[in-house]
Amino acid sequence: MKHTFKIFMDFDGTISRQDVGEAVFRKFADEEKTNRIIDDLLNDRIPAKESWIQLCAAVDKIDKKELDEFIDTMEVEPTVYDFIKFCSTEGMDIYVLSDGFDYYIDRILKKNNISGLKVYSNHLQIIDGKMVPSFPYYDENCFSSANCKRNHILNHSSEDDFTVFIGDGNSDKGSVEYCDFIFAKDGLLRFCEMERITFFPFKNFIDVISKLKELNSKKRLKKRHRAQIKRQQAYTIE
Ligand SMILES: [Mg+2]
Numbered sequence: 001m002k003h004t005f006k007i008f009m010d011f012d013g014t015i016s017r018q019d020v021g022e023a024v025f026r027k028f029a030d031e032e033k034t035n036r037i038i039d040d041l042l043n044d045r046i047p048a049k050e051s052w053i054q055l056c057a058a059v060d061k062i063d064k065k066e067l068d069e070f071i072d073t074m075e076v077e078p079t080v081y082d083f084i085k086f087c088s089t090e091g092m093d094i095y096v097l098s099d100g101f102d103y104y105i106d107r108i109l110k111k112n113n114i115s116g117l118k119v120y121s122n123h124l125q126i127i128d129g130k131m132v133p134s135f136p137y138y139d140e141n142c143f144s145s146a147n148c149k150r151n152h153i154l155n156h157s158s159e160d161d162f163t164v165f166i167g168d169g170n171s172d173k174g175s176v177e178y179c180d181f182i183f184a185k186d187g188l189l190r191f192c193e194m195e196r197i198t199f200f201p202f203k204n205f206i207d208v209i210s211k212l213k214e215l216n217s218k219k220r221l222k223k224r225h226r227a228q229i230k231r232q233q234a235y236t237i238e
Helices: 020-028 031-041 046-059 064-071 080-090 102-111 149-155 186-194 203-216 224-237
Strands: 005-009 093-101 120-128 128-134 162-167 179-183
Touching: 005 020, 005 120, 005 149, 005 203, 020 031, 020 064, 020 093, 020 102, 046 080, 046 128, 080 093, 080 203, 093 102, 093 149, 102 120, 149 224, 162 203, 179 186
Parallel strands: 005 093, 005 162, 093 120, 162 179
Antiparallel strands: 120 128
């Protein structure tokens, strides 16, 4: 039995090994402000969009060349290549949903020869040494991600699809609930445990591949009931 899976995955800490967004601000922004803003974000005291605006404002003047060189030191998770190949062979569409910025995502993907992924993220420009963010996919209903990941999931899946989410942290909190199968590590794993959301723990993409193979070989595969309810609610409210 073949099922249709749609793959939605985070970028920072999931495709990239480090949280690149956080690393950039820890390096280039005022340290004390950065600590406070990230603490506010992780404790749900400010929405993600507000945290990005504050973080960008906490960078005095940035040298583009220095920024690019720093971004080039960031690494991708080595098993991501196996995963992209697996999805392509199986005909599973991958959507990268990031609450980070296109500026470094595009650069990192290109440098590591990863192409052909559909990527949705926030937008960042460097204008006269200033970091200027903008948020093309902002939705006030998404608190923990300025790029509303939930909306992309709803827009790119139908009731015939099994939705899969792969992520590691804060920006994924609002969207995992809408997916049938959740792969979680680190902060997202702790969130799922706390919220009693069913998930598969994973360390790298080899774990994800073997679980997806197992799911795909099942004759009968059930959607997650809570995700179905959440999706229906989102459709009827908006
Ligand atoms: Mg992440």
